[in-house]
Amino acid sequence: MNSEQLFYDKKPGFDRLTDDGRRAIQDYAEGYKRFLDAGKTERDATAELVRQAEAHGFTAYDRTMQLHPGDKVYKVNRGKGVILAVIGQKSLAEGIRLTAAHLDAPRIDIRTVPLYEDTGMAYFKTHYYGGIKKYQWMAIPLELRGVVCVCKDGETRKAEVRIGDKPGDPKFVITDLLPHLASEQMAKKATEVVKGEGMNLLIGLEPSRTEDEKCSDKVKLAVMEYLNREYGMTEADFLSAELSAVPAWNACDIGFDRSMVGAYGHDDRVCSYPAATGLFALAGAPMHTAMALLVDKEEIGSDGVTGMQSRFFDTMMADLCRAEGVYPEVCYENSMCLSADVCNAYDPNFPEVSEKRNDGRTGCGLAIVKYTGSRGKSGTSDAAAELMARVRCILDGAGVVWQTAQLGRVDQGGGGTVAMFLANRNIDTVDAGVPVLSMHAPFEVIAKLDLYMAFLGFQAFYRA
Structure with a gap:
């Protein structure tokens, strides 16, 4: 054997592409960009994936169904997550092929009592969601997305709020300090440049x-008059609302090429x-039941009824297994899971935090991450050699x-994914995802080639 056969090296995938392959990558990325623009919150992303699933022949699951090989079903968890499944030819006793990913992303949430006026300007108080560099969210255009449940006369009515993504819509902003007055600010550590309590969203002026002479906060009143006119809201209805500020720009191509x-x-x-569309692209019934589990709350620990640690997945699996007379535990121990989450991409601008031999690289394809975690692999499932093979x-x-990839230099930092929660169920699990710049x-930035290889990889995994 020669050195090329004996050595392992990460190589960009472009040399392995045909003209048809290059076109397929570009076409697939266009659909992905549309999905990103539609799904900027976990609610929006869930709704968009359900719409696409139904267009591909999936139907809503209920436990009275009698399922057969090739049937396509989905189940939504409180509007914030979804399980997609294609029933396989083999019994669930022989396991499933599962991908697990999350739909939530770092953002700015609106508080439950958010609205106030100060020196003639109206603001929302906010609380950031997930791990962010707070200064990156200052002085950029933001949209408002979410739902409000209005309570009136003992009844509730839910309204969708989506302001800032349509032509002519207003935007919102968290203002920053001008450089001329920022000498003290710029001398602070990056973690202290912006305080969480200072991330107030500017929403009105007129x-x-x-x-009414008794009203002293007339800018605040103008905002409430608008919200009442558009959504039937009073200020108390913020208590039963989920509103988030997200960047008000669309996905776009990067680079001359x-x-x-x-x-x-x-x-x-x-x-x-790609976890979802890999299922959509399956033709006929796979050998094993193939599933994509797409959840919420990963960015804040995977807790809660819509997080990976909830019983939502187990309940559906218990239903499916009961219909076949199979114990879920038997299904789990014979299953395989790809914990489909991103990893950092090696960035030549910041080489000191990465280890070039082991970190993922942009343009080198789907990244398999044997272990994540930090401080001696803490918080990881650390996939077995047999599963890696x-x-x-x-x-x-x-x-x-x-x-292959990892999460930066040893002791530099690191992080976790949902992999350990699937592994705790006795499911063989390994992380697999797309390297990201500016995570x-x-x-953020990703390579279209890596995205498309995730789609092909997940589809191949479902067929295995």
């Missing part, structure tokens, strides 16, 4: 034309989208461009 996508929310919709063979057999920033 006062109400009311003749249009080889990359810049957007908000790649983490982790860049894995959720099975995944390698699946990807190689399908001609997928792939690579958790309001504008």
